[in-house]
Amino acid sequence: MTSTDASLTQEESDTADDSNTPYAAKERADGKGSLKPVIDVIPAAAYDNPTWKGLAYFGRDLVVYALVVTGLLLFNNPFATIALWVLSGMVISGLFIVAHDAAHGALFSSKRMNRVVGTIAMLPSWHVYEGWVLGHNRIHHSYTVREGFDFVWHPYTVEQFNAMSRFGRMRHRFEWSWIGAGAYYLREVWWHKMIVGDPPARWASAIRRDRIIVWSFVGVASTLLAWAGWVQYGTVLGAAWMILKVLVVPFLAFSYVIASFVHVHHVQPDIRWWKRREWTKFKGQMEGTTVLRARFGLNFFFHWIMVHVPHHVDMRIPMYNLELATDAIKEAFPGTVHDKPLRFRDFVSNTRACQLYDFDEGHWLTYREAAKITAAAGPVAETPAESVSA
Numbered sequence: 001m002t003s004t005d006a007s008l009t010q011e012e013s014d015t016a017d018d019s020n021t022p023y024a025a026k027e028r029a030d031g032k033g034s035l036k037p038v039i040d041v042i043p044a045a046a047y048d049n050p051t052w053k054g055l056a057y058f059g060r061d062l063v064v065y066a067l068v069v070t071g072l073l074l075f076n077n078p079f080a081t082i083a084l085w086v087l088s089g090m091v092i093s094g095l096f097i098v099a100h101d102a103a104h105g106a107l108f109s110s111k112r113m114n115r116v117v118g119t120i121a122m123l124p125s126w127h128v129y130e131g132w133v134l135g136h137n138r139i140h141h142s143y144t145v146r147e148g149f150d151f152v153w154h155p156y157t158v159e160q161f162n163a164m165s166r167f168g169r170m171r172h173r174f175e176w177s178w179i180g181a182g183a184y185y186l187r188e189v190w191w192h193k194m195i196v197g198d199p200p201a202r203w204a205s206a207i208r209r210d211r212i213i214v215w216s217f218v219g220v221a222s223t224l225l226a227w228a229g230w231v232q233y234g235t236v237l238g239a240a241w242m243i244l245k246v247l248v249v250p251f252l253a254f255s256y257v258i259a260s261f262v263h264v265h266h267v268q269p270d271i272r273w274w275k276r277r278e279w280t281k282f283k284g285q286m287e288g289t290t291v292l293r294a295r296f297g298l299n300f301f302f303h304w305i306m307v308h309v310p311h312h313v314d315m316r317i318p319m320y321n322l323e324l325a326t327d328a329i330k331e332a333f334p335g336t337v338h339d340k341p342l343r344f345r346d347f348v349s350n351t352r353a354c355q356l357y358d359f360d361e362g363h364w365l366t367y368r369e370a371a372k373i374t375a376a377a378g379p380v381a382e383t384p385a386e387s388v389s390a
Contacts, residue, residue, distance in 0.1 A: 033280025038313050041332040046310075046325040049318040054098075054107040057303065057320075058117050061094045065124060072246045073228060081245065089253025090301040095121045096258065097303040097319060103133050104315040119210065123217045125254050130206040131194045137315065144312060145266055145288035146279040147359055152189060153267050155357035158370045173367065178351040181263055182256030190255065221247050260347055265289050265308045268350045270338060272362050285312040286333070291326055292342040306342050 068091050071084045101107040102118030119129040135151070143149030161169060175184035199207045222243050229242025266289055274283055292306040303319040310317055310325035317325050330337050340346070354364040365373070 033282045035281045035285055035313055038282070038286060038329060038333065041328050042310065042314060042317070042325045043328055046317050046321040046328070048321065049106060049108060051108055051110075051113070053320065054101075054113075054117070054318070058095075058098050058107075058121060061091065061098055061121070065091045065095060068250075069246060072250075073242075085249050085253055088250035089257045092124045092250055092254040093257045093261075094301040094303060096125045096127065096254065097305045099125075099127070099129070100132075100136075100305070101303075101319050103129065103137060106316050106318045119213060123214065124250070125258075126214055126218060126251055127190070128194050128207060128210040128214055130203065130210045131197070131199070134199060134203050134207065135189075135193045141312065141315060143279070144284035145271065145273045146284060147273060147275050149276070150266075150273075150284075151193070152262055153184075155267075155273055155354070155364070157359065158356055158365065158373050161356050161370060162374055173355075176351060176355055178260075178348045181259040181351070182252065185259035185262070186252075186255050218247070261305065264292060264306075264342075264347050264350065267354050268338070268346075269353050269364055273357055273359065274362075275359050285309070286329075286336055287338075288312070290338040290340070292340055294342045298342070309337050 065088075068084055068088045072081065072088070075081060075084065098107065099118040099121035102114040102121065105111065105114055107117065108114050115129065122129050122132065140150055140152050147154075156172065161172065164172065174180035175187070195211070225242045225246050226239040229239035230236075232238060232242065268290065271288055271290070272283075273288075274280075286309060289308045289312050290306075291309050294302050294304075294306050304322045305311070305319060307322040307326050310322050310329055311319075313325070313329065326337070326339075330339065353366060355367050356365045356370045357363075358365055
């Protein structure tokens with residue numbers, strides 16, 4: 001039982017005779033674990049998504065992205081290039097969040113407009129629109145922090161970690177560190193799920209079409225950049241450098257940003273991952289994610305995506321109304337929402353505290369704690385590397 005479960009149980013006990021208690025009434029009406037009581041408290045204004053506003057965010061981010069690309073084309077100063085790489089990761093993230101809203105049908109009322117804008121906005125991040133809809137909307141949102149279902153940053157148990165090959169354990173230590181988070185996302189989510197994964201038959205045609213769109217964008221952009229590099233530097237190496245500088249490194253920078261975003265959304269010592277039979281929608285969407293307040297104007301790029309609890313409660317809420325929905329949810333369900341400032345050091349701390357998981361006990365473990373458990377259990381037979389999926 002989590003601390004949240006315990007507090008709700010005590011609250012219900014203290015008010016068992018009070019039929020007017022909002023939470024008790026909602027529990028009776030909708031049953032334990034339902035999200036309907038939460039959705040009911042979200043104001044109607046939180047769902048407003050005028051077309052002009054979605055287009056304004058999309059257009060603004062496209063302009064900023066074009067300016068960053070222009071800067072990378074024109075400037076050769078190494079310090080300026082590095083600064084533009086950092087900025088490119090942020091700008092592409094902003095475009096991706098616009099696409100993410102479109103994929104949920106939250107950006108526009110028109111399904112066709114959502115698809116067109118979403119597909120275009122995902123191109124700089126090399127993401128497949130319909131592949132994202134399948135993996136993110138249909139799986140991640142339906143089974144958030146549920147064992148065996150939610151595939152994004154799904155934790156390994158001590159037994160699974162011990163069964164990995166030596167290389168597999170080394171890779172896990174790197175990818176689950178704050179430094180290696182981007183590598184995890186690139187391999188586990190982007191490559192395996194987005195690019196080469198074998199989708200269900202009903203999704204195969206749409207995903208194949210969108211993969212062609214993405215690789216066509218990468219191919220055409222690479223050709224144009226190679227030509228620009230040849231004109232500017234006059235060498236094959238210069239042409240390759242231009243592709244790397246303007247197209248590849250910004251993509252890698254974005255991959256690190258989104259990997260860290262998803263990590264802090266669903267991995268921290270206070271967030272429990274649930275065994276299949278114990279999981280409920282309330283536990284997954286209300287207790288299985290966070291509200292992290294971005295400061296210093298970062299929502300110019302992040303578009304309030306770090307205010308993540310209301311997004312998981314109801315995907316139809318557009319990004320710019322997430323704070324409004326959060327206020328209503330917090331008022332109706334005090335003490336439930338993880339609400340903290342967004343700080344990079346907390347991400348680093350989480351990667352050091354949350355490395356493996358004990359689903360039976362419902363808590364995170366460090367590698368050091370896992371080693372003690374393994375030592376106490378006695379020697380474990382070595383598993384051949386080729387027989388273990390790391």
